[in-house]
Amino acid sequence: MKRARVADAPPRDSIVRLNIGGQIFHTSRETLYGSVFFRSLLEHDFDGDKDKDNNIFVDRSSKLFEELLESLRTQRRPHQRVIGLWKHQLLEECKFFGADEVAARIMGRTVEADLSPHCRIIAAEERDRRGHLIDVFETPLKRKDVEELQLPPLLLAGARARAPQDRVLAGNKSHCHDALNTHMGGMLCALERDPVVCSCVVVAGGSVVAALTGASAGFFFDAVVSAVVNAVALAQVPRVILCPPNSHRHLVSSGDVDLFLIAPTPGEEESVLSRIYGIAMASCKEALGDSARMLVTRSKAAVTLFTQKGAPIQIILNTYGSTDELLTGFDIDCACCGFVLGTGQFVCSARGQRALEYRVNLIQSRHHSAAYTGRLEKYAHRSRGFAVALPGLDDSLLSQDLCSSCYVFIKKRNLLLKVLSCDGPGLSLVTMPARTKVRDIRCRKQKAVRVSGVQRLVVFTFAKNIKEVDTPYVAMSKQNNDVLEAYNMDCPLILHSEERPHDEYWLLWGVIPEDLDDDSDDDSADLEEDDNYTVTPQAKAVMLFDACLKWQSERLGRDTDPRDGGFVFKAQKLMKSSPLCAKSLAESEVHTQLAQRQKLSFVYDYVDGQRSFESLNYVRNAAQSPLRESSNITETQFRELYGLPKALAFTPAARREIQEHDYWGDLYGP
Secondary structure, three states: OOOOOOOOOOOOOOEEEEEEOOEEEEEEHHHHOOOHHHHHHHHOOOOOOEOOOOOEEEOOOHHHHHHHHHHHHHOOOOOHHHHHHHHHHHHHHHHHHOOHHHHHHHOOOOOHHHOOHHHHHHHHHHHOOOOOOEEOOOOOOOOOOHHHHOOOEEOHHHHHHHOOOOOOOOOOHHHHHHHHHHHOOOHHHHHHHOHHHHOOEEEEOHHHHHHHHOOOOOOOOOHHHHHHHHHHHHHOOOOOOOOOOOOOOOOOOOOOEEEEEEOOOOOOHHHHHHHHHHHHHHHHHHHHHHHOEEEEEEOOOEEEEEOOOOOOEEEEEEEEOOHHHHHHOOOOHHHOEEEEOOOOEEEEOHHHHHHHHHOEEEOOHHHOOOOHHHHHHHHHOOOOOOEEEOOOOOHHHOOHHHHHOOEEEEOOOOEEEEEEEEOOOOOEEEOOOHHHOOOOEEEEEEEEEEOOHHHHHHHHHHOOOEEEEOOOEEEEOOOOOOEEEEEOOOOOEEEEOOOOOOOEEEEEEEEEHHHOOOOOOHHHHHHHOOOOOEEOHHHHHHHHHHHHHHHHHHHOOOOOOHHHOHHHHHHHHHHHHOHHHHHHHHHHHHHHHHHOOOOOOOEEEEEEOOOOHHHOOOOOEOOOOOOOOOOOOOHHHHHHHHOOOOEOOOEEOOOOOOOOOOHHHHHHOO
16 A cells, blocks of 8 residues: 655646656656655756656666666565665665665665554654653543554454453553552552652553553452453454464563653662662561562663562663653553653553554564564563554565464474474484483474564464474373373474574474483483482483473573563562572572673672661672672773673663664565
C-alpha cells in the first residue's frame, strides 16, 4: 500500500518526463518528491539540461535509476536479488538523488514512510523532542483495531486471544496502584511517604505496564471484573489470522521493578539510594523480624535490592532531566509507562498510549540489539500480551527457505532450531568434547542452527513445520526411590556443534548410553558418591549432555534459556526460599567470572537487618579482596580489569546508541 505523505507540496504538472542516461521515464511529480534532487528542480522551475524532446536529462545509469524509481513509486525495498548484485551502486545513486528513504530500505532500516500518518506524527514529535506525557486515567483510552495501524503484525493471534477486547486497563487507578504496591512487597506506599524519594523517583517500564494491564498472575486486580472481561474477550475473539505454536506460551511475570531518578539534587543521588535501601530493609524486617536478609548487587547499570518479599528493586544508575525524557527514550513502546511518586499519577508517552490501545509494539531497527527482539517476544507472551509489528514488512517477499524449513522448538531451553541436515537410516557416532572424557555416542543426529532476533518472530508467525519437544529429564524412579532415571528419552539431547559453536547445534535422538564411561562426568559422579542413590546409564547420559551444553554455553557467553531471566530470576526465587543459597549463587557467579578472567557482571553484599546502607562494602567501593585492594588502582584501571566502576556513582543518561540492522536481509534472503 502506498501511503500518503504528511506534508507534500501541491503538484503542478502531473506528469514529468525524464531522460536518464538515454532512457526515457515518465512518472509523477509526487513520486519524484521522494528525491531531494528532483524536488529541488521541480519546485524551482528547472531549466537546465534537457534533450531535444524537452525531457529533463540526467547523466546517470538508467538501469540503477529504474530500480530507484520503482522503489520511490511503491515505497518498497528493491528485490533482495537486486540488492545482492548492486547494493553499493544503488546506495551511491540514492546519495546522488537524495533518496534517503530508499537508501534506508536498502540498508534494512525501518522508515517513517512505512507508518500510518498518525504514527508518523508520533515519531516526528519524539525525534524533535516535542512529545508530551498523558495521564493514563485522565485521558480516555479506547481499545482500537490493529488494522488501523496499516502494518503486518507478528504474534498477533496469541496476543488477541489473551487480551480483553473491550478494555485497555485492568481496572481503575486504585486497582492498578494496589497491583504495583503488591508486586513491590508493599514498598510503594512506603516510598510515597518519603518526601525526598517522592521528589525525584519514578517507577517505569515493565512493572508499570503489567500493573496497568494485569499482565501477570502475581498482580492483584478484581477477580470478578477479570472473569467478566475474559469471558467477553473469549466470546469476541476475531478470526485468527496468524498463529504461532500455542504450547510454547507461558505466563511471564513482570520481573524486577525499575526506579529512576529524575532531576535529583546534584550530589544527593546516593542519599536517595540510601533512603530506598532503608525502606526496603524496614519492610523486610516488618515481615520477618530478626531473620530479615537482603542481597544487594551493583552492575554497570543498576543497584538491585533482593528482599525476601516482593520483586527485586532496581535503582538505575543513570539520571534523567525529566520524566518525558525517560519515557520517550525507552525502546519498547508498551514500556513507555511510568508511575510518578510525587504526584501519584500513572503517565505514558504517545508511543505508550498507542501500544496500550492497539496492544501492539512497533519494531524500530535503530534499537536493534541482542536482547531487543527477545523482550518484544516476552511482552507478546504475557497474559495481556502485545503483538509485534515490523513497519515495511512485506510477507509476500519472505524467503521461502525461512518459511518452509523444518524447525524444532526445545521448550525447556526456549531454543528455536532450524534443521539443516539429517543422517541417513541407522545410527551414527558423535564424539563428545574432550572435557567430558566420554567415548563416542551412538544416536540419530540432526545438525541445526539457532534462530533468533526478528527471524524467530517471523518463523513463529508464518512457518508451518515447527515440532515442539521437551528435552529428557532426570527424576526418581517410581519403582525404586533410590534410583535416578531418565524420562522422555524419545526427545532429543542437545549439544553445541564443535564445528561452528557460535550458532550450530546437534540434536541427538535415541541415544544409546552403553558407551558411556562410568566416571566420565563430575556431576553424575557426585551423585554416585552418595550411597542412597544410583544413576541409570540413561539418566547419566542426560546429565552429561545437559552439563556439557551448559558448560559450552557459559564458555561462549550465551544464555541458552533467556526466558529464565538469568541471575536476577534465580536470585529472586532463592531469596524467597533460602537466602543463604541466593548468597552462594552470587558468590559462585563472581568467583567463576574471576577464575575465567571474565568481566564481572556485578559485585554484591549480603546483609541482615542490622546493616545500614553505609556498611555496604562492595556496592559502595568494590576495590576490596578478592578484587584489587590497593588504594593506588585508578577508576580506569579497575574498569579495564573487571568491567565495572570501582565506586558507586550516578551519571546523566546519554542518548541511546543507534545500532541499525538489516532486517530485510535476514527475512527476504537471496
